[in-house]
Amino acid sequence: MPYLELEKLHKEFGDFTAIHEIDVALEAGEFLSLLGPSGCGKTTALRIVAGFERPTSGRVVVEGKDLTSVPPNHRDMGMVFQAYSLFPNMNAEDNVEFGLRVRSRSSAERRKRVEELLELVGLTAAAKRYPHQLSGGMQQRVALARALAIEPRVLLLDEPLSALDAKVRVQLREEIRRLQTQLGITTLYVTHDQEEALSVSDRVAVLSHGRIEQIGSPAEIYNAPGTPFVAEFIGTMNRLEATVAESGQIDVNGTVVPVTDARDLPRGERVLVLVRPEILELQRADGAASSALVGEVVAHIFLGAITRVKVDAGEHELSADLPGSRAAGLPVGTRVAASFPADGGRVLALSEPQASAGEAPAGP
Amino acid sequence: MTRSGWFWIAVGVIYFFVPLAATAEFSLKDGDSYSFAAYREIFDDPAFRDTFFLSLKLAVATIVVALLLFIPTVYWVHLRLPQFRPLVQFLCALPFVVPPIVLIVGLLYVYNYQWVPAKYLGSPYYLVPGYVVLGFPFMFFALDNAFRAIDVHTLTEASQSLGAGWIRTLWRVILPNVLTGALAGAFLTFALVMGEFTMASLALFNTFPTYINYIGQTKANPAAALTIISFGITWLALLGILLVGRRPGRAAVQVGGAR
Numbered sequence: 001m002p003y004l005e006l007e008k009l010h011k012e013f014g015d016f017t018a019i020h021e022i023d024v025a026l027e028a029g030e031f032l033s034l035l036g037p038s039g040c041g042k043t044t045a046l047r048i049v050a051g052f053e054r055p056t057s058g059r060v061v062v063e064g065k066d067l068t069s070v071p072p073n074h075r076d077m078g079m080v081f082q083a084y085s086l087f088p089n090m091n092a093e094d095n096v097e098f099g100l101r102v103r104s105r106s107s108a109e110r111r112k113r114v115e116e117l118l119e120l121v122g123l124t125a126a127a128k129r130y131p132h133q134l135s136g137g138m139q140q141r142v143a144l145a146r147a148l149a150i151e152p153r154v155l156l157l158d159e160p161l162s163a164l165d166a167k168v169r170v171q172l173r174e175e176i177r178r179l180q181t182q183l184g185i186t187t188l189y190v191t192h193d194q195e196e197a198l199s200v201s202d203r204v205a206v207l208s209h210g211r212i213e214q215i216g217s218p219a220e221i222y223n224a225p226g227t228p229f230v231a232e233f234i235g236t237m238n239r240l241e242a243t244v245a246e247s248g249q250i251d252v253n254g255t256v257v258p259v260t261d262a263r264d265l266p267r268g269e270r271v272l273v274l275v276r277p278e279i280l281e282l283q284r285a286d287g288a289a290s291s292a293l294v295g296e297v298v299a300h301i302f303l304g305a306i307t308r309v310k311v312d313a314g315e316h317e318l319s320a321d322l323p324g325s326r327a328a329g330l331p332v333g334t335r336v337a338a339s340f341p342a343d344g345g346r347v348l349a350l351s352e353p354q355a356s357a358g359e360a361p362a363g364p
Numbered sequence: 365m366t367r368s369g370w371f372w373i374a375v376g377v378i379y380f381f382v383p384l385a386a387t388a389e390f391s392l393k394d395g396d397s398y399s400f401a402a403y404r405e406i407f408d409d410p411a412f413r414d415t416f417f418l419s420l421k422l423a424v425a426t427i428v429v430a431l432l433l434f435i436p437t438v439y440w441v442h443l444r445l446p447q448f449r450p451l452v453q454f455l456c457a458l459p460f461v462v463p464p465i466v467l468i469v470g471l472l473y474v475y476n477y478q479w480v481p482a483k484y485l486g487s488p489y490y491l492v493p494g495y496v497v498l499g500f501p502f503m504f505f506a507l508d509n510a511f512r513a514i515d516v517h518t519l520t521e522a523s524q525s526l527g528a529g530w531i532r533t534l535w536r537v538i539l540p541n542v543l544t545g546a547l548a549g550a551f552l553t554f555a556l557v558m559g560e561f562t563m564a565s566l567a568l569f570n571t572f573p574t575y576i577n578y579i580g581q582t583k584a585n586p587a588a589a590l591t592i593i594s595f596g597i598t599w600l601a602l603l604g605i606l607l608v609g610r611r612p613g614r615a616a617v618q619v620g621g622a623r
Contacts, residue, residue, distance in 0.1 A: 050521070051525075052524075072525055073525070073526075073527050073528055075525075079525040081518050081522060084518050085515075085518045085521075087523070087536075089540035089541050102527040146526065147526075150527065
């Protein structure tokens with residue numbers, strides 16, 4: 001039985017439907033991210049779990065108990081907010097202690113627990129400091145310690161890193177994951193940053209317009225995006241509009257390319273072929289195989305370890321990520337042939353953007 | 365500061381201090397020499413003590429009622445009804461434009477209704493509701509500023525997620541962070557009640573301001589002394605606002621400042 005379940009959760013604000021009957025289930029100790037652009041409903045879903053919003057319909061169930069109508073202060077859910085959530089009138093220690101005071105724990109127990117948690121987040125030395133004397137990253141650590149102090153049933157994180165510097169963000173997300181694994185706490189994490197979601201989660205649910213587009217492990221989401229939206233949202237993708245030529249072959253503007261994923265598709269069907277830039281191979285055009293897309297290098301984008309080479313191939317603009325030395329051999333203006341292994345392309349039906357709506361369960 | 369800046373400050377200081385200094389000088393005059401005789405006369409007058417302590421009690425009662433009324437109201441408006449904030453703001457600014465004389469006539473009219481207990485009508489606490497209304501703008505804007513300086517939503521939700529109910533959230537989390545605003549509102553209300561004449565006079569109660577008026581019409585030097593005393597009270601209230609605004613060590617307690 002799942003530990004935390006969102007069952008057919010549905011939320012309308014007036015005419016606007018924020019969430020369309022989503023179903024998500026977390027195993028005990030699982031770290032699941034709700035990922036999507038702003039306005040996709042991820043924060044609303046989290047706030048419903050926390051109890052700050054009532055769903056229009058649907059249920060929130062923890063360990064088989066329906067919590068949908070339980071007020072937030074009786075849910076035992078630890079929450080970390082985006083920013084400014086520490087009580088400004090209390091120092092770090094008192095902030096962490098707050099939930100324990102509410103629970104009327106003895107002062108000895110409180111002191112011990114506060115000490116433990118501040119040590120866990122590495123802030124023992126800052127115990128007496130007030131929030132305005134702490135950096136953004138430290139504030140979020142205190143907020144995390146405060147949420148964990150009450151030994152919550154579920155840890156909820158609402159874009160806890162979005163207000164921090166890039167470096168602190170990476171550091172802290174690894175730390176959140178480390179603590180989560182160490183404590184084995186079931187965690188629901190909301191973010192719009194795909195890199196963040198992929199790097200820390202056991203599973204990721206990608207949301208768009210209040211619907212779940214895909215739910216799966218980070219590798220599944222990245223390597224096998226289930227919808228054009230997911231493909232577009234996660235990382236960079238080359239999108240090739242094509243027609244199925246015959247089983248396992250697609251026709252991109254007259255060039256026939258083998259793609260394993262296109263097996264069993266009817267001949268003549270319009271499809272979208274998705275290829276990661278790191279999969280795409282570039283060679284000088286002379287002597288290339290006929291199953292390659294030919295174009296001209298138009299730009300080099302330096303990305304550190306790799307260089308992204310942009311290729312203008314007629315109707316398509318392609319991106320290929322190459323090691324810097326390889327890219328240097330293909331300067332701007334070079335005629336190149338782009339190819340990819342047959343199993344490196346992902347084929348999706350070419351459909352209207354809303355088509356994914358059809359996959360959601362029919363509403364009442 | 366430019367030279368013209370200093371000039372205008374000097375003009376302001378002269379405008380402000382010359383009448384004050386003249387009054388102070390006059391209050392100390394005793395025939396051809398100076399003494400505290402006028403002050404002694406005031407402090408020895410039982411009517412001074414009676415009216416002063418009555419006004420003090422009324423001020424405290426007004427502050428208590430206004431805080432009990434406004435802290436939850438402003439909190440709720442910020443948390444749940446932000447769309448009504450302009451309306452509340454407008455209503456709270458009304459006493460600025462409605463003269464107290466209109467207010468007290470209205471209030472006396474209201475008190476004519478049968479449901480007002482007769483016992484209450486003879487008590488000077490009768491004036492408190494009127495003072496609370498007169499103090500609306502001071503209390504509201506002081507608190508409104510303080511609430512705008514904190515993230516009411518996040519703090520409330522953080523407190524709730526940690527298990528706290530409404531009362532604890534208001535008392536332990538919200539109130540300490542708007543305390544400066546509450547105290548500023550309290551001091552302003554205090555100064556208001558200690559100086560409000562029209563309502564008390566029309567309702568036929570002898571409060572400190574009506575006493576000042578009476579002395580002003582009957583005795584010259586003590587009247588000046590009383591003016592200085594009443595001025596001192598107002599100044600102490602203002603000093604109080606300044607002091608609570610800069611208590612060290614505590615975060616986010618500034619009057620209306622951004623964090």
